[in-house]
Amino acid sequence: MTANKQLAMCWADNIQNNGQDCVPSNDDDIEERKGGAEKARAKNKKLLLESSAKCPKLTDMFKIKKTEITDKISKTESLVLVETESSIAMVETESSEIFAVEKNTNIIFFSKPKSCNLDLFFDYHPKQPYEEVPFKPKKAYYRPDNTQRQWLSYNSIKKALYCSVCIVFCPHSNAFTEGMITWSHTYQRIDEHENSKDHTDAAEAYFLNSTKKNIDFLLFSKQKSLRKEHIKHNRQILERIIDVVKLIGKRGLSYRGNQSESAYMLDSLSTDHGNFLDILLLLGKYDIHLNDHLKTIIEKSKKAHESGSKGRGGLITFISKTTLNVIIDSISCIIKNKISDAVREAGMYSVEIDTTQDISVMDQCAVVIRFVDKNCVKVNEKLIAIVECSIHLAMVCLNCFKLY
Numbered sequence: 120m121t122a123n124k125q126l127a128m129c130w131a132d133n134i135q136n137n138g139q140d141c142v143p144s145n146d147d148d149i150e151e152r153k154g155g156a157e158k159a160r161a162k163n164k165k166l167l168l169e170s171s172a173k174c175p176k177l178t179d180m181f182k183i184k185k186t187e188i189t190d191k192i193s194k195t196e197s198l199v200l201v202e203t204e205s206s207i208a209m210v211e212t213e214s215s216e217i218f219a220v221e222k223n224t225n226i227i228f229f230s231k232p233k234s235c236n237l238d239l240f241f242d243y244h245p246k247q248p249y250e251e252v253p254f255k256p257k258k259a260y261y262r263p264d265n266t267q268r269q270w271l272s273y274n275s276i277k278k279a280l281y282c283s284v285c286i287v288f289c290p291h292s293n294a295f296t297e298g299m300i301t302w303s304h305t306y307q308r309i310d311e312h313e314n315s316k317d318h319t320d321a322a323e324a325y326f327l328n329s330t331k332k333n334i335d336f337l338l339f340s341k342q343k344s345l346r347k348e349h350i351k352h353n354r355q356i357l358e359r360i361i362d363v364v365k366l367i368g369k370r371g372l373s374y375r376g377n378q379s380e381s382a383y384m385l386d387s388l389s390t391d392h393g394n395f396l397d398i399l400l401l402l403g404k405y406d407i408h409l410n411d412h413l414k415t416i417i418e419k420s421k422k423a424h425e426s427g428s429k430g431r432g433g434l435i436t437f438i439s440k441t442t443l444n445v446i447i448d449s450i451s452c453i454i455k456n457k458i459s460d461a462v463r464e465a466g467m468y469s470v471e472i473d474t475t476q477d478i479s480v481m482d483q484c485a486v487v488i489r490f491v492d493k494n495c496v497k498v499n500e501k502l503i504a505i506v507e508c509s510i511h512l513a514m515v516c517l518n519c520f521k522l523y
Contacts, residue, residue, distance in 0.1 A: 229274050229281055229298070237287065237328070244283035246272040253278065254305050270322070271309065274298065280305075282312060288321040288328075355408045356437055363398050364446050374443060382420035382436055385413065399438060412437075458488065458501045465490040471500075474508050482508035 153161075232240045245268070249256045252273060259280070261267055270284045279298030282289075286296050294301070295312050312318055367374055376393030384390060385400060392400070403410040416436045423434065436442075462468050468490035474482045486504040491497070 229272075229277070229286070231286055240287065241283065244272045245269050246274070248273055248275055251275070253302050258306055259309060268309070268313070270313075270318075280309070282318065282321075284321045284325045285312075285318055288324040289317050291317055293317060352408065352412075353437075356412050359402060359406065359409050360399070360437055360442075361446055363395060363402070364443065365450065366398070367394055368447070368450070374447075375440065380440075381424075382416050382434075382438070383424045385417050395443065396438065455503060458503060461492065461499070462488060462490050464493045467491070484508045 228243045247260045270282050272281045272283050279300045282295035372394050374395045379390045403413045419434050471487040474484045484506040488501050
């Protein structure tokens with residue numbers, strides 16, 4: 120009843136105040152009510168906030184815990200050597216640990232390393248500090264012509280000079296492999312070691328190792344290169360000899376003479392050696408390769424002749440009758456193959472066979488093939504053989520067909 124009275128009084132005042140609303144002054148008496156949908160939204164919001172509070176934050180995933188930081192700091196403290204240009208700075212650690220690491224460093228870089236650590240070893244050297252050394256660095260590290268001694272290193276812990284090349288490749292121990300600590304006549308000792316046989320051999324082994332050459336290359340590379348040069352020289356000589364044979368055959372001349380074909384007689388200019396040898400001697404005057412070859416075989420042939428040996432022995436001259444016949448036979452096979460290809464392309468051909476007597480009254484049978492080229496422009500006649508005949512012509516024809 121009190122609430123109804125207050126509401127009626129508010130309406131009355133509203134009418135008197137030209138329709139203005141009247142709000143009750145006591146909030147506890149009249150409470151605002153929420154709808155069902157609004158209550159559901161508020162409940163869901165509360166649940167989401169509670170579940171999100173239990174989830175880890177995204178920023179925490181990228182943070183490092185304090186325990187991890189302390190572990191990393193303890194690990195970095197074990198790194199002892201921080202190398203600079205002039206000295207080696209030590210990171211904070213106990214003195215006993217420093218001594219142990221320094222000792223291990225000396226074993227790696229100032230004693231003979233394993234083959235798998237050679238690249239690491241030579242990346243470390245040369246170690247040439249300029250401060251706190253008992254000698255003049257410029258005079259020790261550089262030669263009089265201002266070229267650097269890449270092999271020379273100074274161990275600042277043992278205070279000794281070392282030869283990095285000899286440590287690895289020298290089979291004998293010397294002052295620069297064990298550590299040179301005698302500072303009287305230092306520069307003279309450095310020069311003497313650099314010019315010593317052990318250091319020279321070690322330097323040569325270093326350069327061979329740097330090019331990664333295997334044992335097979337070291338043993339047989341020189342022989343292989345000499346053999347290649349020898350083969351190249353022989354081919355150049357044979358090219359010239361084949362050209363001379365082709366020229367003589369083209370002109371229809373005889374190749375050999377009756378006498379004076381021995382190699383030890385080729386230096387006689389007044390002697391007739393035959394067309395083949397005389398043309399070679401003429402070309403030898405203007406061709407250095409052929410001239411050297413002819414001089415070599417003439418000298419060797421003279422020595423063999425003076426010693427009383429018969430024949431040419433193991434001397435390879437490329438100008439003997441045997442080599443000449445092999446070249447002529449090879450050229451003959453090539454010509455016959457060319458003719459055979461041309462006849463196959465023509466398709467039709469004829470064979471001519473005729474005999475004639477030579478000065479020894481022996482019948483020589485000439486076998487000739489006639490054909491028209493594939494363009495039907497020219498009639499070709501090719502002599503493919505000359506056969507000595509001792510029987511009737513008909514039998515000669517039959518035998519020639521069987522052979523060719």
